[in-house]
Amino acid sequence: MNHDGVSHSSFDESTDVVVMGSGMGGLSAAAKLAREGVGVTLLEQNNMPGGFATSFRRGRFEFEASLHILTDYGPAENKGFVRKFFEDELNLGLPMIRVDQGYHLILSDEEIDVDVPFDMDGFIDVVASEVPGSFKALRQYMNLCLEIGRAIDYIAEADGNPDPMVLLKNHKSLLATAGYTAKEVTDRFHIPPKAVSILGVFWPYIGIPFDRMSFTIWATAINSVLTRGCYYPPINSFQISTALDKKIRELGGRTYYSTRVEKILVDRGKIIGVQTNGGRRIRADWVISNASPTTVYGRLIHPAHAVPRAAKRLTAARKNGISLFVVYMGLDRPAHELGLTHHEYYLGPDMDTQKAYDIGDMLVPHIATSALCPNHVVPGVSPPGTCELILNQSYGADVWGQVSPDDYFETKRRFARAAVGHVERTIGTSLFDHMEEIESAAPQTFCRYTGSHKGVVYGYEHDVWDSVIPRALSLPLEGYIKGLEFVGGHGLLVQGYSAAISTGRLSALTIMGKMKRKSRFTE
Amino acid sequence: MNFFEFTVGTVGTVRALAQRALKKAAARPFIDTDDPVRRTVSILHPPALDLVVSDVFEHGPDGRTFRLVPTGGKGDRLPPFRAGQYLSIKGTWGGACVSRPYSISSAPYEALLATGGYYEITVKRQSDGLVSPHIFSTWQKATRVSASGPHGEFYHEPLRDAGDIVAIAGGSGITPFLSMAREIIHGDMEARLVILYGVRTMDEALFEKELIRLAGVAPDRLRVCYVVSEPDGTEKCATGFIDEGLIKKEIGDISDKSFFVCGPQALYAFFNSEAQKLTIPRRRIRWEVSGPNRVIGAHPAFPKKATGREYALVVYLDRGQKTVPARAEEPILVALERAGIAADSRCRSGQCGICRAELISGEVFIDPENDARRRVDKEYGFIHSCSTYPVGDCTIRIVSPEVLTG
Ligand SMILES: Cc1cc2nc3c(=O)[nH]c(=O)nc-3n(C[C@H](O)[C@H](O)[C@H](O)COP(=O)(O)OP(=O)(O)OC[C@H]3O[C@@H](n4cnc5c(N)ncnc54)[C@H](O)[C@@H]3O)c2cc1C
Ligand code: FES
Numbered sequence: 001m002n003h004d005g006v007s008h009s010s011f012d013e014s015t016d017v018v019v020m021g022s023g024m025g026g027l028s029a030a031a032k033l034a035r036e037g038v039g040v041t042l043l044e045q046n047n048m049p050g051g052f053a054t055s056f057r058r059g060r061f062e063f064e065a066s067l068h069i070l071t072d073y074g075p076a077e078n079k080g081f082v083r084k085f086f087e088d089e090l091n092l093g094l095p096m097i098r099v100d101q102g103y104h105l106i107l108s109d110e111e112i113d114v115d116v117p118f119d120m121d122g123f124i125d126v127v128a129s130e131v132p133g134s135f136k137a138l139r140q141y142m143n144l145c146l147e148i149g150r151a152i153d154y155i156a157e158a159d160g161n162p163d164p165m166v167l168l169k170n171h172k173s174l175l176a177t178a179g180y181t182a183k184e185v186t187d188r189f190h191i192p193p194k195a196v197s198i199l200g201v202f203w204p205y206i207g208i209p210f211d212r213m214s215f216t217i218w219a220t221a222i223n224s225v226l227t228r229g230c231y232y233p234p235i236n237s238f239q240i241s242t243a244l245d246k247k248i249r250e251l252g253g254r255t256y257y258s259t260r261v262e263k264i265l266v267d268r269g270k271i272i273g274v275q276t277n278g279g280r281r282i283r284a285d286w287v288i289s290n291a292s293p294t295t296v297y298g299r300l301i302h303p304a305h306a307v308p309r310a311a312k313r314l315t316a317a318r319k320n321g322i323s324l325f326v327v328y329m330g331l332d333r334p335a336h337e338l339g340l341t342h343h344e345y346y347l348g349p350d351m352d353t354q355k356a357y358d359i360g361d362m363l364v365p366h367i368a369t370s371a372l373c374p375n376h377v378v379p380g381v382s383p384p385g386t387c388e389l390i391l392n393q394s395y396g397a398d399v400w401g402q403v404s405p406d407d408y409f410e411t412k413r414r415f416a417r418a419a420v421g422h423v424e425r426t427i428g429t430s431l432f433d434h435m436e437e438i439e440s441a442a443p444q445t446f447c448r449y450t451g452s453h454k455g456v457v458y459g460y461e462h463d464v465w466d467s468v469i470p471r472a473l474s475l476p477l478e479g480y481i482k483g484l485e486f487v488g489g490h491g492l493l494v495q496g497y498s499a500a501i502s503t504g505r506l507s508a509l510t511i512m513g514k515m516k517r518k519s520r521f522t523e
Numbered sequence: 524m525n526f527f528e529f530t531v532g533t534v535g536t537v538r539a540l541a542q543r544a545l546k547k548a549a550a551r552p553f554i555d556t557d558d559p560v561r562r563t564v565s566i567l568h569p570p571a572l573d574l575v576v577s578d579v580f581e582h583g584p585d586g587r588t589f590r591l592v593p594t595g596g597k598g599d600r601l602p603p604f605r606a607g608q609y610l611s612i613k614g615t616w617g618g619a620c621v622s623r624p625y626s627i628s629s630a631p632y633e634a635l636l637a638t639g640g641y642y643e644i645t646v647k648r649q650s651d652g653l654v655s656p657h658i659f660s661t662w663q664k665a666t667r668v669s670a671s672g673p674h675g676e677f678y679h680e681p682l683r684d685a686g687d688i689v690a691i692a693g694g695s696g697i698t699p700f701l702s703m704a705r706e707i708i709h710g711d712m713e714a715r716l717v718i719l720y721g722v723r724t725m726d727e728a729l730f731e732k733e734l735i736r737l738a739g740v741a742p743d744r745l746r747v748c749y750v751v752s753e754p755d756g757t758e759k760c761a762t763g764f765i766d767e768g769l770i771k772k773e774i775g776d777i778s779d780k781s782f783f784v785c786g787p788q789a790l791y792a793f794f795n796s797e798a799q800k801l802t803i804p805r806r807r808i809r810w811e812v813s814g815p816n817r818v819i820g821a822h823p824a825f826p827k828k829a830t831g832r833e834y835a836l837v838v839y840l841d842r843g844q845k846t847v848p849a850r851a852e853e854p855i856l857v858a859l860e861r862a863g864i865a866a867d868s869r870c871r872s873g874q875c876g877i878c879r880a881e882l883i884s885g886e887v888f889i890d891p892e893n894d895a896r897r898r899v900d901k902e903y904g905f906i907h908s909c910s911t912y913p914v915g916d917c918t919i920r921i922v923s924p925e926v927l928t929g
Contacts, residue, residue, distance in 0.1 A: 047867065047922045048879060057876070057895050058676060238899045246903065256841050257922040258867070298556035315554045317544045332806045380898075401559030405566040406603055406635060417682055435683040436806035447560045448568055454560045 011273055014283035015041040015254065017511060018274050020261045021290025023051030023450065024497050025487030027244040028504025029288045031090055034251035036512060041282060042248060043274070045260035050241030051290070051450045052457070053497070058437040060383050061330030063390065065441070066457075067237035068344060068372055069099055069118075072498035074228035081156050082498045085505055094243045096231040099377050104342040105201045106426055109349040110194065115342070116201055120146070120226040127195050134195040141189045142226075147173040148216060149223030156502055159509045174216065182218035183210040200351035204370055205496065207322040207394045208461050209354040224498065232377055237497070260451075263302035264289075264484070271483030275302070286483045286511050288504075292460075293486060294320070294453045301481065308480040320397035321458030322360065323443035327391040327416045330437035335375045335387035339429045345371040347426045356394075363402050363411075365418030366393035371427070389431065391419050397454045400443040408444065416440040459488070485510060567602050569672050572610075576666045577641065582729050585648040586695070587659060588628060591668055592641045601634045601642060604673030606702040606712060607783070607811075610644060611671040611869045616657045620865040623654045624814070624872075626698040626785070627673060628730075630705035631712075642673075645729060647695040674869055677785065677811040679703065679714055684781035685807065689774055690718040691765055691794050693786025697729050699811065700785070704745050708737045718747045719765045719773060721790065725751060725758060748773050764793065767800045777801055785811035812872035816890050819912055820852045825888055829914035836913055838864065839883070839920035849913045855880070855887070856908040859921070866908065866921050873910030876900075880908045885917025 016039035019030040026042060027049060033040040048054070052066040073096055074080035079087070086092040102117040114130050116123055120142060128135035151171035155162045167175065177185055186196060205221045206213055233239040248255055256276075263275040264287055273283040289296050293315045297307045331338060348356065348368035356368045372390040374381045382388050393415075403411045416438065424431050443455025485507040488500045578590035591610075593599030609624045627634075629643035649655045662668070677699060679688060690700040697720055706712040722728045728749060738745045749760035750769060761769060774780065782803060784794050791813055798808055816822065820830050829851035836849035836858050849858035856878050859866045869877045873893030882904045889896075893910035900906075908921070 047877065055897055055899070057874070057897060062897055235898045235902065238897060239902070242899050242903050242905075259841075294554055294556065298554035312554055332804065401563070403563065405563050408563060408567060409603070409605060413680075413682060420682070432682070434806070438680060438683045443560050444564050444567065447558075448564045453556075454558050 011281045011283035013041075013280070014273075015039045016284065016515075017041070017286040017288060017508075018043060018261075018282055018284040019288045019290070020264075020274065021051065021451075021488070022046075022049040022241070022245065022255070022257075023290045023488050024053055024240070024500035025504040025507075026051075026288065026290035027241060027248070028085070028501045029290075029485075029487050029508045030248045030253055030255075030504075031244050031251070032085075032505045032508035033511070034248050034253035035090060036508070037252075038508075038512060038515070040248070040253040041284070042253060042255045043259045043261050043276065043282075044255070044257050045277075045451055046449060047258045048241075049245040049255070049257070050238055052446070053237040053241045054449070055236045055238045056439075058328070058330060058439050061386070061388060061437050062236070062381075063328040063330075063388060063439070064236040064374060064381075065238075067232070067497060068370075069225070069230035070096065070232060070497050071224035071230055072228060072502070073231040078228060080228045080498070081153070081505075082501050085501065089505075090244075090247055092243050092247060094233060094239065096233055097377060099230040099232055099343060101343040101376055103201050104345045105198060106345065106347050107197060107350050108347075108426065110197055110351065112194065112197060114198060116198060118225055118230045123226055127198050130198065131192050131195040134192045137189045137191045138195055141186070141191060142222075144173055144177070144185075145219040145222045146227065147171065148177065148219035149227060152216075152220050152223075156506070159506060161513075177215045177219070180215050181211050182213040182215045185215040185219075186210070197351035200353065201346050203351070203353055203356075204346065204368075204392070204394065207357070207360075207458055209357045211354070212461075213353075232374075234378070236378070236381075240497075261291075261300065264296065264300045265302055266306035266481055269306065269308075269480075269482055271481060284483075286485070286515075288485045288487055288507050288511070290488045291451060292453050292456070292488075293318075295451070296484070296486075298453075306481065311480045318460040320454060320456045321461050322394040323397055323400065323446060323455045323457050324441070325366070325393045325395055325400075325412075325415055325419070325443075326441040327419050328437075328439045328441070329389045329391075329420070329431060329435060330382060331387050331389060331431065331434040332385070332436045333387065333434050334385055335373050338387065338431070338434065339427065340373045340375075340387060340389060343373060343376040345369075345373075345423075345427065347371065347423060357396075360394050361396040361399060363399050365415050365422075366395070367422060369393050369419055369423060371423050386436070389423075391423060393419060394458075395443065397443075397456050401454060403442075403444075408442075412440045412442055415442075566600065567672070569602060571613075572601070572670045572672060574642070574668045574670055576662055576664055576668060579663060582645070583726065586645060586729050587648075588643050588645040589658075589662055589668075590629075590641050590643050591670070592639060594667065601640045602672045603635060604631055604642075605678035606631055606706045607678035607699040608673040608675040609677075609699075609870075610642065610673060612644070612654070612658075613669045613671070614654070614657075615863075616654060618863055619653075619860045620863055621654060621860045622671075622868045622871070624675075624812075624870060626675075626677075626702070626811075628698040628701045630702050630709060632706060632709050645695065645698050645701075647729075671869060674875065675812070677783065677809060679712065679781070679783070681713065683806070684714075684809070685779045686714050687780040688714050688716045689770075689777075689780050689782045690716060691721075691782060691784040691786070691790070692718055693721045693790040694727065695729065696784075696786030696790070696811070698785075700783070701730050701733070704734065704737050704747075707744050708740050715744050716746075717774065718745075719750060719769070720747060721750045721752060721765050721786065723751070723753045724755070725749065725760075765790075765797070766793075767797045770797065770801060777803055780807065782808045783811075784808065788813050788816065812870045812874045813893075814872050815854050815909060816893065819888070819890060822888075822890065824891065825912070826886075826914045829888070829912075832914075834885075834913045835916045837916075837918040838862075839918070840864075840923040842923075849917070851888075851912055851914055853912070854909050855906070855911050855913055855917070855919065858913070859908065864921075864923070866923070868909055871909045873907045876907060878908040879905055879922070881920040882906050882911075883918040883920055885913065885919075886915035887917060888912040888914045 019042045022044035030042045072080035151174035260277040370392045375387040447455035487503040573594045574591040577592045580588040609626045625644040628645040634640040734747045754762040832851045847862035874895045890910045
């Protein structure tokens with residue numbers, strides 16, 4: 001026994017790295033480690049892989065739980081890091097479909113009703129024709145976003161360990177803008193307000209007001225969507241989860257499902273293993289957590305006093321990102337008959353991001369809604385003669401916690417009714433009359449299936465002080481417990497699939513780097 | 524100089540901002556783990572329920588209702604549910620770890636009573652069955668029962684379903700409708716319900732008095748119509764089957780009514796053809812999951828060579844493996860249960876996916892009427908073990924949590 005009461009000999013099995021959670025971050029980390037021959041054991045509380053990257057059935061419909069578009073994948077001749085990872089490193093055998101249609105944006109109070117494509121030149125052309133005189137400023141602005149994108153690509157390609165001189169020489173704009181909000185930087189370009197509103201179509205990816213949002217993350221989001229196009233798996237996101245899960249085992253990794261990590265065992269500031277809900281102890285020097293620092297530092301580290309004060313301080317200072325309310329509908333008519341002409345809609349009164357955010361912080365039905373009709377992109381997503389429509393609204397992390405268990409079903413129903421009615425009116429279609437299936441997911445649903453704290457979907461908010469660059473700065477802070485790494489939505493980059501995949505892969509590389517260094521010392 | 528030192532030097536603004544935020548947090552450097560969302564989830568969807576029988580009510584020789592309350596007594600609360608949902612009852616009977624779904628026959632409001640909530644399930648004894656005879660012979664007041672939380676999609680959803688519900692019930696399939704009837708009469712469910720209850724003889728009808736009483740309270744919201752298929756001439760109700768003619772006569776205009784169907788498997792096929800004659804739109808019919816096909820060997824697509832055969836089933840668990848015998852005409856799930864392997868199950872009808880397993884090799888027959896697998900599972904060789912039958916030696920891998928396999 002050591003002084004914390006954890007016996008080093010009382011382990012049931014051992015591995016090099018425990019990956020806790022099988023979201024995109026955890027799966028990517030485990031796959032990368034297994035690929036490199038590192039012993040990895042993946043533990044997931046749910047009975048199957050994926051976290052948010054999953055699907056579910058209702059009647060004869062199957063619904064994608066979360067994925068709208070996969071960014072940073074890219075065409076064969078201009079591969080993004082996701083594609084390089086999946087194809088070249090993992091040989092995952094998972095061809096993706098390119099999403100050709102962009103967004104249909106309707107902002108009723110601003111009289112904006114426009115189709116915006118998922119490519120840079122097309123986007124600028126559309127905005128320029130909608131808002132005469134905006135072309136030049138917008139082009140300059142987009143060039144800046146492109147530069148930020150290239151800088152982020154460079155950091156990713158340098159496997160998280162970029163050469164400062166290269167950054168300084170080639171990616172000055174990243175450093176120059178990192179201290180500013182999206183609003184501050186955007187204002188300098190004097191882009192006509194209507195054009196800025198159209199740009200706001202990317203707002204839901206970040207979900208916090210422009211005047212708090214880090215410009216870095218904003219530019220990264222715009223750049224990801226517009227430069228390499230958007231992709232989607234041939235079936236749905238659960239295909240990515242399943243392919244990665246199978247790959248991990250094929251490469252010699254172990255996967256345990258319906259197994260929850262209850263304790264992360266720490267001795268003298270170092271990870272020594274984990275304990276599961278079944279009481280099994282797995283010995284490991286490294287833990288990669290797909291769960292948030294809030295959960296890990298707040299509940300899982302054992303003994304609790306092993307959490308360094310600085311880690312507590314940082315975690316306490318961060319603000320939980322938003323969660324979502326999602327309505328999934330199976331409709332008994334084809335999309336075109338219902339006038340659902342687009343893959344994805346963004347519907348709101350205007351692009352007042354502060355207002356939208358404030359409404360999302362109250363327990364009232366939201367007005368800003370995105371609506372996804374996957375039939376335009378994924379063949380066979382629903383039975384012939386039918387279509388699906390999936391609505392998303394964002395809510396603050398503390399909103400749905402106000403709903404008591406006894407009111408929960410009724411509240412979900414009330415919000416769903418409002419959301420569907422709003423979309424019916426805005427698009428001018430008929431949904432209630434064709435409703436064959438309807439299900440809604442609230443933060444409670446996400447918490448249930450992914451264990452996320454308060455059902456948060458978007459990690460921590462990307463305030464200027466807590467975005468890519470400062471997170472890169474605070475990485476050593478998170479390393480306060482030796483052997484502990486974080487991946488997923490609360491990681492370095494913008495939340496979302498490609499970011500989680502990238503953080504997973506990077507964390508594997510980081511650990512392998514440290515392992516090498518350690519073995520050099522002990523040799 | 525590494526990247527971090529470099530950026531610390533360069534991005535002074537960010538650093539200052541971060542320090543300000545951290546300083547503010549330093550005043551209360553504790554991590555707020557309080558999570559009301561998680562608390563709600565643990566009330567709504569507990570991983571398992573420990574219940575105890577508080578009362579038993581007889582309905583003739585072969586029907587019994589068990590009132591189940593939390594073991595913790597009145598302070599303990601039950602998860603809310605929606606009328607029409609079921610509990611999966613778990614137990615070990617004769618060395619087998621099995622589950623059986625039973626619809627909750629009590630009303631949702633009764634689960635939440637401040638004076639002590641309860642669920643009731645009503646079990647019909649199946650003389651050739653496994654679990655129902657055991658329940659009849661062993662459950663009495665104070666018997667401990669383990670169950671899942673409430674599950675299932677067979678409930679009235681006002682955003683989707685019509686306000687007028689037509690229940691097509693057969694045998695013990697009345698139970699979810701009793702729950703709905705009680706909730707409607709109590710005023711907690713906004714719908715009108717007409718129950719067409721098909722029974723062989725009136726003796727078989729469950730809850731006759733209770734249903735008449737409820738319908739008497741509010742005839743505009745609840746009506747019950749018995750349909751006896753083997754009449755002895757004394758009945759005052761309809762006779763025959765719940766067919767097109769009877770539905771037209773009892774229901775009249777079928778437009779804007781939602782049909783909910785629950786009962787024995789034969790009823791499903793029968794009503795399906797009647798519904799087509801009546802041209803009821805698909806979205807207006809909700810089917811309760813029907814349990815495993817009891818005569819899968821008679822399915823036209825079932826491979827004849829497998830009839831009566833038994834095969835070797837190799838089961839990869841998280842740790843180790845087992846080889847167990849598996850009968851061709853029983854779901855793979857039953858082979859696991861017979862072997863005492865506690866694989867999770869819930870609906871036993873191929874719908875919920877909790878029994879998902881990976882088919883590594885071997886030939887299986889998947890009941891096409893009970894195949895609700897997701898597209899990815901079909902593509903990547905996953906099965907639902909409750910609706911999959913071995914028709915050759917097979918190897919599967921199941922999720923085998925330590926807490927279950929023990
Ligand atoms: C959603 C749903 C709701 C339901 N609600 C109700 C309800 O409200 N009331 C009600 O009465 N019924 C209800 N049922 C039916 C109920 O779940 C049971 O199927 C029924 O009680 C019969 O169970 P049984 O075990 O007695 O019989 P069976 O399930 O027919 O038992 C025989 C079967 O047990 C298996 N078996 C035999 N020996 C063994 C062994 N040694 N080890 C393991 N397995 C073995 C074999 O597969 C055999 O086919 C519902 C079913 C569903 C799907
Ligand atoms: S138990 Fe529900 S699908 Fe098998």
